[in-house]
Amino acid sequence: MAFVEVCLWTLLAVVLSWTIFHVTKTMKKATKLADVAAEEKRDGVPDVIIVGAGVGGSALAYALAKDGRRVHVIERDMREPVRMMGECMQPGGRLLLSKLGLQDCLEGIDAQKSTGLALFKDGKETLTSFPMDTNFPYEPYGRFFHNGRFVQRLRQKASSLPNVRLEEGTVRSLIEEKGVVKGVTYKNSSGEETTAFAPLTVVCDGCHSNLRRFLNNNNAEVTAYEIGYISKNCRLENPDKLHLIMAKPSFAMLYQISSTDVRCNFELLSNNLPSVSNGEMASFVKNSIAPQVPLKLRKTFLKGLDEGANIKITQAKRMPATLSGKKGVIVLGDAFNMRHPVIASGMMVLLSDILILSRLLKPLGNLGDSNQVSEVMKSFYVLRKPMSATVNTLGNAFWQVLIASKDEAKEAMRQGCFDYLSSGGVRTSGMMAMFGGMNPMPLCLIYHLFVITLFSIGQLLSPFPTPLRIWHSLRLFGLSLKLLVPHLKAEGVSQMLSPANAVAYRKSYMDATVV
Template sequence: MAGAVDSEAARNVERREKHHEADVVVVGAGVFGCAAAYALANQGRSVILLERWMHQPDRIVGELLQPGGVEALRKLGLEHCLEDIDAIPCYGYHCLLRGEEISFSYPPLASDGRVVLGAGRRKEVNGYANGDVKEPARPEGRSFHHGRFIMQLRKACMAHPNISVFETEVTATIKGEHSDAVLGVQTRTKDPATGKKTPDCFFGQLTIIADGYASVFRKELLGTTPIIRSKFYALELIDCPFPPANHGHVVIGEQSLALLYQIGTHETRALIDIPTNHPAATTQAGGARGYIESIVLPSLPAHVQPSVRAALADGKIPKSMPNSWLPSTKQTQHDGVILLGDAHNMRHPLTGGGMTVALNDAVLLASLLSPSQIPTLSHHAAVRGAMAAFHWRRKSLTGIINVLAQALYSLFAADGWQLRALQRGCFRYFQLGYTDEPVAMLGGVLRRPAVLASHFFTVAGLAIWLHTVDLCGGSVLGWLKLPLAMVQAVMILWTACVVFLPVMWTELW
């Protein structure tokens, strides 16, 4: 029996290496591509993984993995990829709003994985403080250099007996003569000796394309286009003190928004959001560097500013990435091929949810395409049914993360008085201690979309109350402003609806 298994494995290796044939062809060895390839290979599928460039990538996003992503890595058997890359534990968030600040941690999890809400506030009454009851473990995220993590994932794939990895540039899909079903992909492979690229082909019962945020196949297969409102410009700060340690830091200034988190023992990533066509970032105003120096730097804590100045001292324009929103699309239009990862669905990277979405998508995809469900992936009707289920089942997690990312970006990068009022309401809500469920959803460990809507509109109500008190308080005649307060309350509520409901509808339905 063992000999038959070994013989089958040898035949599969020969099919992949010599004939370029496999059960699955995965295009793109990024986070999702590697995770999906590894998950399917673990089920006994024969997998070909294609990557245009196998050198260590140098991206400025994809560096913060939420607890829900760490858990997905564990389910995939890839948790070891966080080792030996100087990954830093992340326990929660620290938010600064024009001089005020608050920090909050991921809530603890019970032994069965349920979120234990309000554990910190109940310490004195439930025995945690006295040591009578062991406090549930709190989940942890990880932050790291993106390229190091990717190379660990690729190393795991190259070591898997059911995966063959090829460095080649995918140029087009291959379709059958008598149907539109995709049979594989055309590529160009570089000869290391001569440098010349020669045509090549790879064939699979199913082709999974995960070619990233700048996908060349998105228009052909989905017909969608990302919406871009801003860019993140990146600095790498060396030995930058920023307490509390092991937290993601969100700094909101009068006209600026920055995200900072440690990615190594000595390195801290600073991502500065610059809205598209912002007047303070024009060439005449000094471009991105001018914006950072004149707008962002004064809003940062004094102990962070020297590290930022040192990072700007080289005189170069910081690396940038577009901040994109791309709602998900059903994957049932084309037989033989699916498009996933950032090519399929993106959200603003402010909340660091991208890799968590990708890894959970890989877990869900593998479960729906498992050999026990679909023995042969050339059964297109069965794959279509699985992808229809995939579209809806992923929303309990990805819908929350995507809506949170877009809504919080709108509030934190507020450019009008109504959004400023909502921004203040959100910050005050956190100050009052209502952080467990929001940060659990942010971390990918709480999957209840109705809870997200409840919190958002509670924030809107608090924002209206604070605004009304400010407008009508401080004077015995303040009640005369009540009609104006009512009008402005409606305007704030309307703005909240405009920010939240269209994104919620798009992401969840």
């Protein structure tokens, strides 16, 4: 018995000693972190470094600086960008922009009102609008604009805050110590190699990010090539509509990006593109694409080419989102997640991400606590899903449906989609709410995809089901599953099928409260 008692008392003493040691060590570590954070504040070290001052970097800088953070933004080129992407802000994007306090950045740039879609196929036309009778707590209108003007307004808004420093420089690499990112090395505007340190670094340098490969394992897939130019001194008959022509091999678009400028673009699937420099591209457009454009739009479509407009080519990419395994760094925007741009909703997903992330980071006293930031990112990854999963699935699926084909099943799905959007009522309003980001609910999107499939099968079997038509109908159903299943895997089955997540997202980030 004496021996047992001695063992028990010894064990108790060991446990107490270990507990006291562990608690003391934890307290010392917390004190040290607090001292480091305080020292950084005294030395003027920023709380956050943001790589890239595009839409995402500028909006995030403003959001974090409003919460009292010191933000250092490093942008490769501070001149006004010249892009043909990011020229449409959907109604859901405008709501999120307002909740970030950035709604005035759409003013003073000659932005044009967007009310919906004008869809064309085989000589038929249908006009659709964003629904008015939903629970969406904002004006059901979007905006078209010059992307560069919008970016410059965001930069001005961010730099108007005293705790934001915008600097022109090219980031070369991340500074990493023991698996934790501590800052960046970059070449400043004078050509000098220098460094910047901060407890947290955010990489937001776009689809061509040179830092992404060090942070994520995911690779961007090039799906097609977007070719575009501007026809100047033009006004569309319906300037408030995005004109989408279901052409061959894919689609063409026209939309009013200013009171006098019309963006014209089309898509090619092959990387064997006609040369722009020797005029082959312009000839190709005039001979192959323009004849498919409706007569009332064709003059505008050709005007830019006839006047020698600058033709730009950019890659359409898609890439699922994955969290970085590195600590001390966050990846956002097209460096983090991409989908086909046909529904023009990439900025909406980005603004949603920024709103969620800024709210999650706000309570953290020390952004240098990598464990806390890692927990925040896990929550962020789940909370963003209703918006991102809806837009990613819709963008990629709609693009695949738009591709012309000689396959009878595929063409039936293409025709069924056009007829579904043309049918009016809850079908059209439901889909337009999805396009506008007014109802970010993946389960609702799955419902519409299922109904479009049945709608297309019904047309395919009409006027009576022959064995061949039944076979094509089964293949069409298989095609529909191929559109959906990869996204269920990429986004997560529970996230796609859970209405509770979407309801919580709407309540938290799309309620009636606007800054």
